Amino acid sequence: MSFAVNKNEKIRVTIEDLTHDGAGVAKVEGYPLFIQGTLPGETVDIHVLKTLKKYGFAKLLNIVEPSSSRVTPPCHVFPTCGGCQLQHLSYESQLIQKRKSVRDVMDRIAKLPDVPVHEVKGMDDPWRYRNKSQIPFDTENDRVITGFYKARTHHIVDTDVCLIQTKEADELMTMLKYKLQQLGIETYDEHTHKGMLRHLIVRKARQTGQVMVVLVTRHRKFPQKDAVVELIQQQLPNVTSIMQNVNTANTNVIMGNEMITLYGADVIIDRIGDTEFEISARSFYQINPVQTEVLYQQALDYANLTGNETVVDAYCGIGTISLFLAKQAKEVYGVEIVPQAIEDAKRNAELNNITNTRFEAGPAEEIIPKWYAQGKQFDVLVVDPPRKGCDEKLLETILTYKPKKIVYVSCNPGTLARDLRILEDGGYRTKEVQPVDMFPHSSHVECVAWLELTYVAQQ
Known part of the structure; x- marks a missing residue:
């Protein structure tokens, strides 16, 4: 099979676009090449690494223009670290590029070129925004590494x-x-399934300043536990919760099933607006937090x-959106497949003295029809x-019962574009889409889309 370019070929190209994961896209006689670290409009020299039937991959050698x-990225491990993809692009341009990516899928997948x-x-300040960090440990050349x-x-x-x-996480x-x-505490080795400390998880409540620290260990027995707790308290006087999570499984899933409180409470409190x-350590x-309020x-x-409205919140989690809605709705019904999240949602409703919510655990496509059968x-x-x-079954449920309005947070x-097309074909009209960074x-x-039911499609 012949391609427009060949493996190991070194060529000069112009970058036309970015992929959904931040790689630059160049086309040689219509054949797409993906090149990490490049930006639209740039002329670059590249080394072709791999050619597949419909596209290929190349390595950046030199930026010509x-x-x-x-x-210049301020982070010294960018782009080697996989946490960020766009630090080499100005923040203003990142926002323009993200809007373009949403516009593209609205046109190409949803077939909605006229939807705003x-x-x-x-x-305003796009740094230090993550309120949760999950940090792995390892040992390399007899030296503990983390990042x-x-x-x-x-x-x-x-x-x-x-x-x-x-x-605090740093x-x-x-x-x-x-x-x-x-x-004398050994770090976990996922290849040999030996060692002790697997991950450090740090959660910080933005509004209250409370900090939770979770130490994920391979065993319940935790040598030098008291010394570690004391070190954390010395380092962070505002820590209010130190937990041990026991994960004995030979897996790359971060947390196991057992939680042990080593110090303080087993939850931290945060606020979004006045809610x-x-x-908890497991809560989604x-x-x-700044942009959550915007979203x-x-x-x-x-x-x-x-x-006057009765609202259903599918995928309600610990009730964050539900409780926001409840302050302006007649009733809010939340459904979530994770039972622990539903217990958290009920507790959060009590915490805020909100009485017009009902939460139930289970698949939304099963619980929502049950509520309709009960006359809701x-x-x-x-x-x-x-x-x-x-x-897919939830989409079928929506098109069966047809609530007048849908707010889709994605x-x-x-x-999102795929699902909007399905809902449009079922009688809804997408009014507009608002992306949020x-x-x-x-x-x-992330995006929020607003849909209204305009007609009942023929079955």
Whole structure:
């Protein structure tokens, strides 16, 4: 099979676009090549690494003409670390590129070229925004290393600083890296399934300043446990919770099933707006607290509640969006497949003295029809699914019962566009899409879409 380019060929190309994961795209006689570290408009010299039937991969050798939007990344391990993909692109240009990526899938996948996609709502200060860090440990050449995984690998890029996580997380990972060997605590080796300390997890509540530290260990028995707890308290006087998570499995899943409280409470408290939430070690809670408020306010604006509506919140998690909605709705029904999350949601409703919510664990496509069978009628449906988008059966359920309005919160524009096409074919019309930048310097973008039922499709 012949290609426009050959493996190991060295050529000069112009970058035309970025992929969804931040790689530059060049085309040679229509054949796409993906090149990490390049930006649209740049002329670059590349080395072709691999050619497949429909596309290939190449390595950047030299930037001949840089983009005017190129900046010097402030992080010393970019781009080796896989945490960020776009630090070499100015933040203003990142927002433009993210809007373009949403516009592209609305046109190409959703077939909705006339639906407005607004400018991305970005951050005034797009650094130090992550309220949760999951930091792996390893030992290399008899030295403890910690940091973040190289892209698409489980090889740790050793660092003491991450500019998108909290300073508390930086301080703890650095301190532990240099103290573990002194204490004789071995780091976990996922190849041999030996060693003790697997991960450090740090969660910080932005509004209250409370910090939770989770030490993920291979055994329940934790040598030098008291010494480690004391070191953490000395390093972070504002720590309010220190937990041990026991993960005995030979797996790359971070946490196991057993939680042990080593110090303080087993939750921390944070606020979004004037709503308080208890956050446990396992709770799903949006990573960027500043932008979470922007995202949820956008969902609330699109719901446009008057106080008379009954709302269903599918994929409700610990009740974050549900409780926002409940303050302006008649009733809110939340459903989530994870039982522990539902218990958290009920507790969070009690914490805020909110009495017009009902939460139930189970698949949304089963629970929502049950509620309808009980005589409930829903005016507004809010969905906030995982990256894979809405479950096919849930979409079928929506098109069967047809709530008048849908607010779709999405962390993946591609699956959002796919689902919008299905809902459009079932009688809904997408009014507009608002992207929100939850993850500056990464290629990810979240969106909120507003849909209205306009007709009942023929069955």
